[in-house]
Amino acid sequence: MKRARTLTPLAVTALALLEERPMHPYEMLQLLRLRGKDAVLTIKPGSFYHTVARLAELGFADVHSTGRDGNRPERTLYALTEAGHEAIVRWVRAHLAAPATPQDFAIALAEAHNLDVDEALAILEARLASLRSEESQLRDFLDRAKAKGVPFAYHLEVDRRADLTHADVVWTAATLERLTADAAAWPDIHPDPSAVGIRNSWEHTP
Secondary structure, eight states: OHHHHTOOHHHHHHHHHHTTSOBOHHHHHHHHHHTTGGGTSOOOHHHHHHHHHHHHHHTSEEEEEEEOOTTSOOEEEEEEOHHHHHHHHHHHHHHHHSOSSHHHHHHHHHTGGGSOHHHHHHHHHHHHHHHHHHHHHHHHHHHHHHHTTOOGGGGHHHHHHHHHHHHHHHHHHHHHHHHHHOGGGSOOOOOOGGGTTSSSOOOOOO
């Protein structure tokens, strides 16, 4: 479990691509960019290839096949292992509930569909309660500052944080409502474990 928790957001995103089908790293890079993942991740070819190789060393991915297209260099296709899928689930579960950074939370949200819907809802409900408490504390701080005549310029950062937290509260509450009301909003993507590598197939062109 410790290994899964120490995976980087890029590593988790790479594993999630292999949920769809075996791929070679170049194709994975192209899909990451096509789907706009470079908006939340720093994606450099060298480090990405190293990340995929590291995932194979950890047993989260395995060599599916190798091949050559004409005179091009030989390409290795990687497939997700069952341990790799379990690593995704553990990472998403941990970072959706308690993200260390905004990037962690963004990737956890992007891959939250790897969790059972009831678990995801429970995590988001707990987050909503925490966000409401945080917003309340920030508003109280701002009210006390205003009552004491503290110039607004001295608490700009707190004011911004309060508004951003409120926006997060609104989004999380609306998302929970939508997921609860619409059964089709969270498709069943957990078939038999032997089907690793064929689930989550989708394409999105921004």
